Amino acid sequence: MKIEIKNGRVIDPASGLDRATSVFATAGRIVGIGDKAPGGFQAEGVIDATGCVVCPGLVDLSARLREPGFEYKATLESEMAAAAAGGVTRLVCPPDTDPPLDEPGLVEMLKHRARQPGFAHVHPMGALTVGLAGQRLTEMAELTEAGCIAFGQASVSIVDTQVLMRAMQYAATFGFPVWLQAQDAHLAKLGVAHDGAVSARLGLAGIPVVAETVALATYLQLARETGARLHVRRLSSAAGLAMIRAARADGLAVSCDITVQHLHLCDEDIGFFDAHMRLDPPLRSATDRAALAAGLADGSIDVLCSDHTPVDDDAKQQPFGEAEAGATGLELLLPLTLRWAMEAGIPLPQALARVTSDPARILGLLDRGCGRLVPGAPADICVFDPAARFTVSRERLKSQGKNTPFLGRELQGEVRYTLIDGHLAYSADRLL
Amino acid sequence: MSTTLPPVDELIDRLAAQMRPHVAPDTVLVGIHTGGVWIAERLHALLGLTQPPASIDVSFHRDDHHLGNGLRAGGRPSHLPDTTEGAHLVVVDDVLQTGRTLRAALNEIFDYGRPARVELAVLVDRGGRELPVAATYCPLTLGLPDGQSLDLARDDAGRLSFSLGEKRGAP
Amino acid sequence: MTQANPQLNQHGELIHLLSIEGLSREILHGILDRAEPFTAVAEREVKKVPLLRGKSVFNLFFENSTRTRTTFEIAAKRLSADVINLNINTSSAAKGESLLDTVDNLAAMQADMFVVRHASSGAPYLIAQHLAATGRDHIHVVNAGDGRHSHPTQGLLDMYTIRHYKQDFTKLTVAVVGDILHSRVARSQLHALVTLGVPEIRLVGPQTLLPTAAAQMIPNAPLRVCHDMAEGLRGADVVMMLRLQNERMQGALLPSPQEYFKSYGLTPEKLALAKPDAIVMHPGPMNRGVEIDSAVADGRQAVILPQVTFGIAVRMAVMSMLAGVSQ
Numbered sequence: 001m002k003i004e005i006k007n008g009r010v011i012d013p014a015s016g017l018d019r020a021t022s023v024f025a026t027a028g029r030i031v032g033i034g035d036k037a038p039g040g041f042q043a044e045g046v047i048d049a050t051g052c053v054v055c056p057g058l059v060d061l062s063a064r065l066r067e068p069g070f071e072y073k074a075t076l077e078s079e080m081a082a083a084a085a086g087g088v089t090r091l092v093c094p095p096d097t098d099p100p101l102d103e104p105g106l107v108e109m110l111k112h113r114a115r116q117p118g119f120a121h122v123h124p125m126g127a128l129t130v131g132l133a134g135q136r137l138t139e140m141a142e143l144t145e146a147g148c149i150a151f152g153q154a155s156v157s158i159v160d161t162q163v164l165m166r167a168m169q170y171a172a173t174f175g176f177p178v179w180l181q182a183q184d185a186h187l188a189k190l191g192v193a194h195d196g197a198v199s200a201r202l203g204l205a206g207i208p209v210v211a212e213t214v215a216l217a218t219y220l221q222l223a224r225e226t227g228a229r230l231h232v233r234r235l236s237s238a239a240g241l242a243m244i245r246a247a248r249a250d251g252l253a254v255s256c257d258i259t260v261q262h263l264h265l266c267d268e269d270i271g272f273f274d275a276h277m278r279l280d281p282p283l284r285s286a287t288d289r290a291a292l293a294a295g296l297a298d299g300s301i302d303v304l305c306s307d308h309t310p311v312d313d314d315a316k317q318q319p320f321g322e323a324e325a326g327a328t329g330l331e332l333l334l335p336l337t338l339r340w341a342m343e344a345g346i347p348l349p350q351a352l353a354r355v356t357s358d359p360a361r362i363l364g365l366l367d368r369g370c371g372r373l374v375p376g377a378p379a380d381i382c383v384f385d386p387a388a389r390f391t392v393s394r395e396r397l398k399s400q401g402k403n404t405p406f407l408g409r410e411l412q413g414e415v416r417y418t419l420i421d422g423h424l425a426y427s428a429d430r431l432l
Numbered sequence: 433m434s435t436t437l438p439p440v441d442e443l444i445d446r447l448a449a450q451m452r453p454h455v456a457p458d459t460v461l462v463g464i465h466t467g468g469v470w471i472a473e474r475l476h477a478l479l480g481l482t483q484p485p486a487s488i489d490v491s492f493h494r495d496d497h498h499l500g501n502g503l504r505a506g507g508r509p510s511h512l513p514d515t516t517e518g519a520h521l522v523v524v525d526d527v528l529q530t531g532r533t534l535r536a537a538l539n540e541i542f543d544y545g546r547p548a549r550v551e552l553a554v555l556v557d558r559g560g561r562e563l564p565v566a567a568t569y570c571p572l573t574l575g576l577p578d579g580q581s582l583d584l585a586r587d588d589a590g591r592l593s594f595s596l597g598e599k600r601g602a603p
Numbered sequence: 604m605t606q607a608n609p610q611l612n613q614h615g616e617l618i619h620l621l622s623i624e625g626l627s628r629e630i631l632h633g634i635l636d637r638a639e640p641f642t643a644v645a646e647r648e649v650k651k652v653p654l655l656r657g658k659s660v661f662n663l664f665f666e667n668s669t670r671t672r673t674t675f676e677i678a679a680k681r682l683s684a685d686v687i688n689l690n691i692n693t694s695s696a697a698k699g700e701s702l703l704d705t706v707d708n709l710a711a712m713q714a715d716m717f718v719v720r721h722a723s724s725g726a727p728y729l730i731a732q733h734l735a736a737t738g739r740d741h742i743h744v745v746n747a748g749d750g751r752h753s754h755p756t757q758g759l760l761d762m763y764t765i766r767h768y769k770q771d772f773t774k775l776t777v778a779v780v781g782d783i784l785h786s787r788v789a790r791s792q793l794h795a796l797v798t799l800g801v802p803e804i805r806l807v808g809p810q811t812l813l814p815t816a817a818a819q820m821i822p823n824a825p826l827r828v829c830h831d832m833a834e835g836l837r838g839a840d841v842v843m844m845l846r847l848q849n850e851r852m853q854g855a856l857l858p859s860p861q862e863y864f865k866s867y868g869l870t871p872e873k874l875a876l877a878k879p880d881a882i883v884m885h886p887g888p889m890n891r892g893v894e895i896d897s898a899v900a901d902g903r904q905a906v907i908l909p910q911v912t913f914g915i916a917v918r919m920a921v922m923s924m925l926a927g928v929s930q
Contacts, residue, residue, distance in 0.1 A: 200814030201624070201821060203724040203751030203790055208815065272609060272732075273725030317703055317733075319723030321750065489640065492652035509643040543649040 008049025013353035025379035057089025057380035063308035069098025074310035082399035084426035087382035096154035102127035104146035134158035152179035168228035187211035238291030257303035275323035310401020328401035335411035379422035388414035446571035467526030493536035531565030638920035655684035678918035724750030758791025781845030807835030
């Protein structure tokens with residue numbers, strides 16, 4: 001199918017391209033960008049993007065699909081529909097499924113199930129240790145062959161630092177990236193909220209910032225020692241960010257991401273025990289939030305992710321401390337990125353880089369055109385109306401997970417069309 | 433419509449005169465907060481009773497509690513004699529209208545014991561009864577429309593006076 | 604994100620008692636004023652008033668506490684309510700029923716009031732919000748202790764006791780001593796003391812038993828952290844002792860009850876540092892020889908038993924106030 005997307009504001013964050021022009025795609029690839037069609041191109045389908053932005057499809061470094069094992073929370077079908085509706089064309093799913101993604105067969109099955117027209121590209125993150133138990137290493141080479149793009153532990157920490165060091169040494173041997181969330185298991189034990197004035201007042205057991213910094217110090221030292229390619233997932237604190245900056249200044253190649261929740265919310269938003277604010281890591285203080293926003297703006301934080309985690313109502317409608325952590329986010333990644341850009345005065349191409357080209361770079365796929373709008377790149381494209389407003393509601397969300405702190409909030413930026421490999425995966429117009 | 437009321441002091445004198453043949457020195461006057469307490473104090477002096485006058489607050493027994501009119505903050509505790517068992521009580525109030533206050537007052541009194549006899553003395557019976565209640569002693573009967581209020585007030589010098597007015601947002 | 608305070612209706616009247624936080628000085632004094640006539644009810648021949656006649660009060664205790672349950676039961680019964688006691692940790696929760704399912708079931712039995720005790724901070728809020736969201740906010744919720752968060756009737760009875768002995772809150776120095784980190788009682792006391800205008804409040808205890816942000820836990824409040832007991836007690840008008848739970852006495856928080864008593868146990872010698880007319884309070888049950896010396900617990904400055912008596916009147920006041928409010 002030959003498709004022309006015309007009359008839109010075309011933005012390719014990686015190259016800085018930002019102008020009104022057309023994008024041409026054939027057989028799943030972008031074949032031209034410009035005011036004139038490439039020679040011999042006869043459009044079979046035309047998308048009129050008047051008033052819209054045309055950008056690379058979003059790349060989300062953390063989105064739980066809940067398969068296998070938690071199909072009552074979400075299914076591949078429901079979450080792929082959510083991804084397409086959110087303009088997300090490529091995502092990484094963490095290994096905390098049931099069973100965890102620690103065997104090649106499980107990874108192959110997931111890849112196979114996800115390989116359908118209109119489904120986003122799914123990159124499983126393999127478990128670093130068997131069963132995420134922090135004791136035995138997984139068959140990382142086999143898992144990589146099966147399709148794993150990196151290795152990590154999801155939200156589970158490796159308590160035994162010797163195992164952690166060996167896992168990083170082994171991964172470094174083959175150049176496999178290691179993605180870790182910095183949270184010391186003991187210091188975070190039983191905690192449900194940021195250890196600060198709000199948790200003190202509400203009587204919620206605290207997770208101190210040192211739970212992040214102590215673990216982070218260990219990771220950074222081990223990364224220096226082993227040479228492992230470390231990506232720190234879901235950073236939450238100003239102190240943690242300062243350590244990342246210092247490590248980089250010191251020459252260590254380390255990258256990191258934060259979630260849209262931590263970019264926009266802080267512990268004060270817990271209000272009267274709103275379990276939608278129960279997240280992992282916990283929402284930190286307003287000062288931490290501001291530091292993360294600044295870090296994202298200046299590039300100290302590489303990537304903004306949704307950390308999409310569908311949670312069913314039975315698990316969410318509980319007293320704060322008993323509620324399951326997590327929020328649905330695939331459909332909110334784009335509008336929350338735009339909101340940050342608007343609030344912080346970040347130019348749109350720079351803001352979009354944090355959810356397109358930058359995550360593609362972390363995945364090592366930027367050179368292959370992922371997260372870009374250039375001839376030869378996969379035709380993974382998002383067309384959105386930056387001015388359209390909508391209110392987040394359970395009915396509107398396509399994800400099976402209906403719980404997010406942003407329920408009831410008005411956001412700006414609505415996806416009109418999503419193309420994945422040149423296939424129209426989502427259209428806001430019912431006719432198409 | 434204007435109704436002129438006799439001075440309160442004159443009404444109290446007339447009430448005392450009605451009661452005098454029927455009370456004994458150990459009769460206990462029980463004033464209902466707030467107006468009834470003031471009147472009971474006057475009657476006590478006029479009648480030369482030996483027992484100090486008692487007072488009760490009927491908030492605990494009001495039947496309009498569920499309408500949000502129940503306990504007022506700062507409700508005063510009732511003060512009844514150590515034993516009301518076998519006593520002759522005269523409940524004293526300023527105005528008798530629906531009879532509901534008296535019903536509540538009787539409940540309150542019976543929470544403290546079983547008196548031999550209970551009578552009712554009021555300054556004004558304004559009509560409008562909703563319960564089968566009648567005053568034993570009453571010097572003045574008026575027919576006031578429902579929308580009109582009749583309130584007893586006491587000034588700094590201790591003088592009592594009635595005022596007529598419009599009821600504000602009455603339930 | 605701001606949410607409306609779920610314990611007040613749109614007229615600012617109390618419909619649930621979930622926490623002291625968010626209640627004005629007027630409301631707090633209003634509850635204490637209202638409690639006053641109830642103190643006399645227990646001295647009558649008939650220790651009962653009919654304010655809650657025909658109402659069903661459900662004691663929902665997801666965490667066992669015979670003592671607290673009994674005080675609420677007595678208060679409700681003296682108001683003539685029908686009281687139904689449910690110890691849920693031994694029934695439905697063990698069968699896997701969710702908190703809100705339990706609430707739905709009991710609401711369907713025409714409950715008028717839930718008195719809730721739960722091990723999780725905020726559980727009564729969840730219940731009140733759920734009742735509101737399902738159009739059943741004629742059912743009132745009274746928090747009888749949730750996790751570490753709040754125990755508002757205990758806080759109120761403590762304020763009643765202080766007002767009874769000291770009258771004016773605005774000239775007092777109050778010391779709260781012990782395990783503040785895990786104490787819902789302390790949190791209720793602190794909110795009440797701050798709202799009632801106490802100008803100096805000292806939080807006394809070792810660092811392991813105080814929240815990290817203890818002095819900032821209530822914005823703009825005169826909270827002062829003292830790790831030294833003598834400094835915390837010097838010149839105090841009111842000493843509020845907290846109970847130290849058994850499971851905290853040995854381990855990573857404290858080495859031993861003996862060592863705790865040495866530093867933070869209230870002895871006559873330490874109490875002598877406070878004002879001569881200082882009162883000593885304790886929410887009970889006391890650990891004699893751990894947080895308080897018997898000579899103090901039974902001494903002339905202790906007002907621990909009056910606290911218990913006032914507690915019934917305060918709970919009667921709260922329940923009758925909630926039942927009397929029009930929706």
